[in-house]
Amino acid sequence: MLRHLDIRDMLIIDRLELAFQPGLNVLTGETGAGKSILLDSLGFVLGWRGRADLVRTGAVQGEVVAEFDLPDGHPALAVLQEAGLPATDELILRRINTPEGRKTAWVNDRRVSGEVLRALSDVLVELHGQQDDKGLLDPKNHREMLDEFGGLHRLRADVATAWTTKRTAAKALSVAEQRLAAMREEEDFLRHAVAELTKLAPEPGEEAELDAKRRLMQAAEKMREDLAQAIAALGVNGAEGAMSDASRWLDGVVEHAEGRLELPMAALERALVELGEAQAGIASFAERLEFDPSELEMAEERLFALRGLARKHNVLADDLAGLAETLGDRLAALDGGEAEIAGLMRARDAANATYAEAAEKLTAARATAALKLDKAMGAELAPLKMDRAVFETRRDEAPAGPDGTDTITFTVATNPGAPSGPLNRIASGGELSRFLLALKVCLTSGQTGLTMIFDEIDRGVGGATADAVGRRLAALAEGGQVLVVTHSPQVAALGAHHWRVAKSVEKGVTFSRVDPLSDAERVDEVARMVAGDTITEAARDAARELLKR
Numbered sequence: 001m002l003r004h005l006d007i008r009d010m011l012i013i014d015r016l017e018l019a020f021q022p023g024l025n026v027l028t029g030e031t032g033a034g035k036s037i038l039l040d041s042l043g044f045v046l047g048w049r050g051r052a053d054l055v056r057t058g059a060v061q062g063e064v065v066a067e068f069d070l071p072d073g074h075p076a077l078a079v080l081q082e083a084g085l086p087a088t089d090e091l092i093l094r095r096i097n098t099p100e101g102r103k104t105a106w107v108n109d110r111r112v113s114g115e116v117l118r119a120l121s122d123v124l125v126e127l128h129g130q131q132d133d134k135g136l137l138d139p140k141n142h143r144e145m146l147d148e149f150g151g152l153h154r155l156r157a158d159v160a161t162a163w164t165t166k167r168t169a170a171k172a173l174s175v176a177e178q179r180l181a182a183m184r185e186e187e188d189f190l191r192h193a194v195a196e197l198t199k200l201a202p203e204p205g206e207e208a209e210l211d212a213k214r215r216l217m218q219a220a221e222k223m224r225e226d227l228a229q230a231i232a233a234l235g236v237n238g239a240e241g242a243m244s245d246a247s248r249w250l251d252g253v254v255e256h257a258e259g260r261l262e263l264p265m266a267a268l269e270r271a272l273v274e275l276g277e278a279q280a281g282i283a284s285f286a287e288r289l290e291f292d293p294s295e296l297e298m299a300e301e302r303l304f305a306l307r308g309l310a311r312k313h314n315v316l317a318d319d320l321a322g323l324a325e326t327l328g329d330r331l332a333a334l335d336g337g338e339a340e341i342a343g344l345m346r347a348r349d350a351a352n353a354t355y356a357e358a359a360e361k362l363t364a365a366r367a368t369a370a371l372k373l374d375k376a377m378g379a380e381l382a383p384l385k386m387d388r389a390v391f392e393t394r395r396d397e398a399p400a401g402p403d404g405t406d407t408i409t410f411t412v413a414t415n416p417g418a419p420s421g422p423l424n425r426i427a428s429g430g431e432l433s434r435f436l437l438a439l440k441v442c443l444t445s446g447q448t449g450l451t452m453i454f455d456e457i458d459r460g461v462g463g464a465t466a467d468a469v470g471r472r473l474a475a476l477a478e479g480g481q482v483l484v485v486t487h488s489p490q491v492a493a494l495g496a497h498h499w500r501v502a503k504s505v506e507k508g509v510t511f512s513r514v515d516p517l518s519d520a521e522r523v524d525e526v527a528r529m530v531a532g533d534t535i536t537e538a539a540r541d542a543a544r545e546l547l548k549r
Contacts, residue, residue, distance in 0.1 A: 001481045002125065002451045004067040007041045009059035012503065012512045019516075024477035026495030027485045027514070028525055033501040034512030035485045039127065039455060042066065045095045046125055047105065047117025055099045066093045068124055068451075075123035080107070083116050091124075093117065127453045128440060136410075136436055137423050143366075143408040146393060149443050150369025155362045156403065162355040163402040169351040173344040180341060183334040190331045193313070197324035202306055207317035210303040217296040227286045234279050243272055355400070362404045363395075370395060370408070373442060380438035384472060385465045386431065389414050391438075410439065433457045437469060441476050451481045458488040470494035489529035493546035498522050522547060 007016040012034055029035055044054055045064035055062040068091040070076050080087040086108045095105040095117070105112050107120070128136070136145070147156055183190070232238055247268055254261045310317040333340075370393035377391035390413040398407040413420040414431055423435055437457055444452065458469045470491035476482055477496070486492055498517045503510060517525055523543045524535060530546075531539035 001069045002066060002483075003069055004065070005042060006063075006065040007038075008063045009056040010041045010044070010054050010062040010064065011037045011056055012510045013037060013041065014056060014511055016512075016514055018499065018514055020481065020483065021497045022477075022481050023496035024474045024494060025481065025483045025497045025499070026492045027483065027499045027501055028487070028492050028529060029501030030503070031487075033503045034514075035501045036455075037512060038501065038514065039453065039485065042125070042453075043127070044097065045093050045105075045117075046121035047095075047114045048121065048127075055097055059099075061096050061098050063094070063096045067091070068093070076120055079116075079119045079123060083107075083112065083119070085110050085112070085116075091120070093120070123450070125451045125453060127455065128436065128457065136439055139407070139409045139422065142393075142410050143403060143406065145410075145443055146366060146369055146373060146408050149373055150365060152362065152365050152369065155358070155365050158358045159355070159362050159404050160402045162351070162358040163400070166348075166351040166355045169344070169348040173341070173348050176340055176344050180334070180338075183330060187334060190327055190334065194324070194327050194331050196309065197320065197327065200305060200309060200320075202309070202317065202320035202324065204318050204321050207303065207306050210299050210306070214296065214299045214303060217299065224286060227282055230282055231279065231286070234275060234282070240272075240275060240279070243268065243275065247272070359400065359404045363406055366395060366404075366406055366408065369393075376442040377438055380441050380472065381434070384434040384438060384468045386414075386434055386438075388416055389431070389435075390416075390420065391435070392420055433459060433461060434465070434469060437472055441472055444476065451483065452476065453483040453485075455485045456487065457484070458486055458491050462488065463490075466490040467494075487529065489526045489543065489546055492529060493526050493543070493549065498525065500525050519547075 001022060002020050005016075005018045005020065007013050009015075016038075027035055027038065040054065041064045044062075045066045068076070070089050070091050072089075076091060077087045080091075088108070090108075092108055093105070094107075095103060097103050103114070105114065105117050107116060147153070234240055236244075247265075250261060250265055250268070254265060306317045306320065310320055313320070313323055315323055373393050374391055381387060381389050381391065392411050392413075394409045394411050396407045396409070398405055410423055411420040412423055412435060423432065437454070440452070444450065454473065457473075458466055461469060466488040467490040470488065471494060473482055473484055473491065474494045474496075484491060484495070492498065499514050500517055500521070501512065501514050503512050505511075515521075523540055526543035526546055527535045527539035530542050
């Protein structure tokens with residue numbers, strides 16, 4: 001609820017402080033007195049896009065501060081939390097503008113963007129007039145309005161979720177089908193390559209091992225000759241025999257050497273042991289060089305096969321095993337593609353069925369809500385002297401989407417037998433005001449914490465009709481807050497709180513001011529609205545009668 005509005009240096013307002021109240025707040029005044037400037041200033045602090053030249057001539061900057069009370073659970077609290085702003089029961093909006101058009105805004109002393117202000121504005125204030133600022137006349141908004149009226153949030157959410165699931169399932173199927181089609185284009189290659197790799201069965205490190213084995217076998221014949229000579233040189237006819245002879249010769253003299261030969265004898269024994277190990281190692285290696293000549297041919301053939309297949313697939317020979325696994329997986333995916341497609345088709349069909357069921361439930365609920373709204377509008381139009389008019393919520397088929405399969409249009413027929421059509425094409429100015437007021441009363445039933453502003457919505461009506469409009473506005477304000485800019489004395493007289501907007505010229509400068517009116521001042525203001533510039537006693541009597549209601 002809007003509590004205070006402080007305006008400084010905006011157009012013809014130098015300083016203005018207003019303390020609004022719950023209920024019906026009425027603002028009256030001569031045409032051009034500044035009522036629109038007041039609304040422009042409120043729209044400015046709420047982030048609405050409007051005229052740019054708002055700063056008063058000669059002022060350094062213009063400033064507007066608006067204070068709101070937020071009851072528990074007010075939607076603005078969620079907006080504040082999402083924006084990371086302090087969320088309390090008091091909300092203070094402040095925005096300044098320079099003559100150059102630079103704008104800066106704060107919410108509870110925190111710097112914010114215009115987007116945050118507009119998000120708060122959507123749940124704080126609703127401005128409405130014959131120009132339909134909130135889109136009541138735009139059929140694009142009627143579906144959401146009907147859903148709000150019918151409390152269909154859960155059903156809408158179910159449809160939106162089902163639509164997302166439906167789209168996701170369709171996309172998954174499309175991607176799988178495209179992937180399968182691409183794999184089918186290389187099916188011959190995959191089958192041939194996998195068969196070739198499977199037959200060869202390459203292993204990591206196999207190339208290096210085969211290459212070493214081949215080189216060893218290629219050098220084996222010459223190596224065997226050298227090894228035989230080495231074995232002979234180390235054997236009994238060579239080093240081993242000579243060392244054994246030397247050992248026997250030393251045994252014959254060691255007892256007369258008085259210990260001087262112990263170390264040489266020990267060294268000789270160790271040498272014989274080392275010589276034996278050398279002979280054994282050489283003999284073992286020589287045995288490895290004994291192989292079937294066909295082994296070399298087989299090793300060379302496999303090595304050439306590995307290297308040829310690696311060149312064919314443009315990979316290293318050691319990577320052939322990994323390639324075989326990758327191509328095998330792709331072939332398995334190809335072979336299992338039909339089963340995958342079948343499963344995705346079932347998922348798509350299930351998602352389509354779920355969406356269709358959710359959309360049908362929403363359509364049925366909308367039909368029920370439409371009848372309820374039409375009945376409520378009929379009850380609202382009668383007191384507004386439009387009991388012969390017919391309001392109808394029309395539902396037509398629409399392409400499936402996240403909001404269902406319906407288009408909703410609010411239509412009217414102003415007289416029996418007359419064709420129905422969209423509000424803004426059928427109704428005249430005065431009729432349109434009353435239709436929109438009735439629609440607003442129906443659509444906002446049960447809403448709390450929203451300040452509604454009606455800018456001359458009573459234009460074009462008078463007498464008993466204006467009185468009926470005022471009474472509907474007063475009823476709408478019960479338990480909430482409504483601000484009405486009006487030229488109708490019948491509407492002004494029904495206000496719980498009354499302000500007069502006036503313009504004055506001081507030292508050649510025009511200023512606009514807004515004054516709260518006492519009971520006596522209200523009589524004169526309503527009398528002015530009845531009689532014009534010259535207020536007669538008869539006009540005052542008429543004003544007193546209006547204010548008694």
